[in-house]
Amino acid sequence: MPITINATLRTLTAAATVALGVMAAAQAADTAPAALVEDVTGTLPGVQPLDYLAAGQTLSLAPGQVLSISYLASCVTETITGGTVTVGAKESTVNGGLVERTAQPSCGGGKLALAVNEAGKAGVTVFRSVPAITVPGAKPPLPAAQVTLLKTRPVLALSSPGPVTIERLDEETPPLTVEVAGSVLDMAKGGTGLVPGALYRISAGEKFLIVQIDPQAKDEGGPALGRLLRF
Numbered sequence: 160m161p162i163t164i165n166a167t168l169r170t171l172t173a174a175a176t177v178a179l180g181v182m183a184a185a186q187a188a189d190t191a192p193a194a195l196v197e198d199v200t201g202t203l204p205g206v207q208p209l210d211y212l213a214a215g216q217t218l219s220l221a222p223g224q225v226l227s228i229s230y231l232a233s234c235v236t237e238t239i240t241g242g243t244v245t246v247g248a249k250e251s252t253v254n255g256g257l258v259e260r261t262a263q264p265s266c267g268g269g270k271l272a273l274a275v276n277e278a279g280k281a282g283v284t285v286f287r288s289v290p291a292i293t294v295p296g297a298k299p300p301l302p303a304a305q306v307t308l309l310k311t312r313p314v315l316a317l318s319s320p321g322p323v324t325i326e327r328l329d330e331e332t333p334p335l336t337v338e339v340a341g342s343v344l345d346m347a348k349g350g351t352g353l354v355p356g357a358l359y360r361i362s363a364g365e366k367f368l369i370v371q372i373d374p375q376a377k378d379e380g381g382p383a384l385g386r387l388l389r390f
Contacts, residue, residue: 194246195384197227197236209316209343209383218244220256229384234266236382265309266385301328301358304371308386311352311378313370315344316389317363328369329358339363347380363390 192211199206201224206212212228220226222241229236233249242256251258315323323344326334337344346352353359356374360367368388380386 192231193248194228194230194251195387197229197382197384198225199227200225209314209387209389212246214246214248216246218246220244229263229266229382231266231384234263234384236261236263236384263382263385266382302360302369304358305369306388307371307373308353309373309376310381310386311355311372311376312345312347312380313353313361313386313388314346314383315339315361315363316387317342317344318366318390319364321364324362325353326360326362327354327357328360345380345383347386352378361388366390 191213193214194212196206196208196210196212198208201221203218203220203224203226206218206226212218218226220239220241220243224241226239226244227236228239228246228251230247230249235250237251238259238261239251239253240257243254244256245252245254250260317323317339320340320342322336322338324334324336337350353370353372353376355372355376355378357372359370359372361370368390370388
């Protein structure tokens with residue numbers, strides 16, 4: 160009889176462990192970023208531009224209030240006016256409001272979402288210097304890119320105001336340092352864009368990203384999705 164009880168307990172324990180694992184996986188899937196907030200008029204509690212939204216999240220807009228969001232998986236940007244919005248995986252369900260959808264040809268949103276998840280939803284990895292093996296007369300190898308952008312004018316979301324330094328790694332050019340007074344630097348709003356095909360190290364405080372600009376990248380702004388770098 161004790162053997163039967165022990166076996167039953169082991170079976171129940173194993174089943175409970177599997178159930179907890181399934182629940183944890185479901186919770187992780189639910190909190191994964193599905194959409195990026197591009198803009199919102201007025202006040203929407205808990206929602207700010209450049210925030211991420213998870214599938215299943217519900218938002219209530221006031222009459223006439225406008226919310227613009229872009230979906231990472233579908234590269235669709237929605238402009239929603241009023242109503243109740245339920246965030247989906249690729250588009251929203253809107254009740255009592257109006258929605259207009261515009262598809263981007265390509266945005267790289269899925270890859271940026273992966274970068275967000277891997278970095279604890281920070282979208283950036285902090286690297287520390289390590290000893291390197293060098294060969295006399297040989298150039299040091301270039302680091303691998305963490306993010307590839309399809310546009311030359313990124314949006315930088317900073318954790319605090321301060322200097323941002325942009326260094327080109329594949330050519331010897333003077334670095335560019337910009338003092339940012341707020342928490343966002345949108346390079347589409349002035350200055351020179353980055354160079355298609357170039358590799359950059361972009362630093363903000365103690366954090367930095369290695370960014371590759373696609374050789375066919377367009378010199379334009381537009382939705383933040385596909386050009387957002389979060390520090």
